[in-house]
Amino acid sequence: MANSLNIGIQEVSIQEMKTLIDLVKSKYSIDKPDNKVTPLWENLKESFGVTNKDAWRLIRDFIGEAVSVMFFNQSDEKIGFVFRNGNDVVCLLSETYGFEFYLTNRDAEYLI
Template identity: 35%
Template sequence: MLWNIEEQIMSAAASMNINVTKISEHDTELRFQQLSRKYANGTKLFPLWEHLDNDIAVQHPEAWKWIAEYIGNSQAILMFNPSDEKSSYEVEGGENLVKLLSEMFNVEFYVTNKNNEYLLCFNHHDVLIACGDATEWIKKYENIQD
């Protein structure tokens, strides 16, 4: 039996009083199509991070926590490989996003904003991958060793 990501997110959000809005499977699929066209030559293959172009990656087991700094107080959309979870979730603020992720089982995830100005991915190799506007930001972490 697979773990239930929606259940984990909603349970963590309720216990920490974090406002999370579930986004439908259809709208999530449309967003992945947009992200794929923008950052992965339109591929329909998952995991999407394997097909990204012009990305910068940093390997560090704590790298997923750095996302809070990049997102700041803005809204973020948390997405997953469709085989793990077909819906996505809108979360207010990077700190809240990281708090939610800290309550979840180790799972690959993607983060973007409403305008798809950036794409952040964290995979099972402890690699944080940045595309779009996030590439400049992640460069400061390139030489960090764990």
């Protein structure tokens, strides 16, 4: 689908994703001593939500022309995907059904 939409996307290896997710967790997540596997969003130090069925379209404005990495809860999927810009993320999301995902950059400077 990405090719037919002319979306710039690359798969990120499991090992690279593990390193990035560890960085994301160290910055944004509360350490859970019980080792229970839960979705990342359930353990965030801080969070902000928007109630709007089309809020995902705002990703384009937030990311702009920067490269971003999409990843998922590790219990669901271990690989991730690099997008060349926010428009490509929104374009792909517009062709999919609802699913849980996270976005950051390679330095984990933000978490969506």
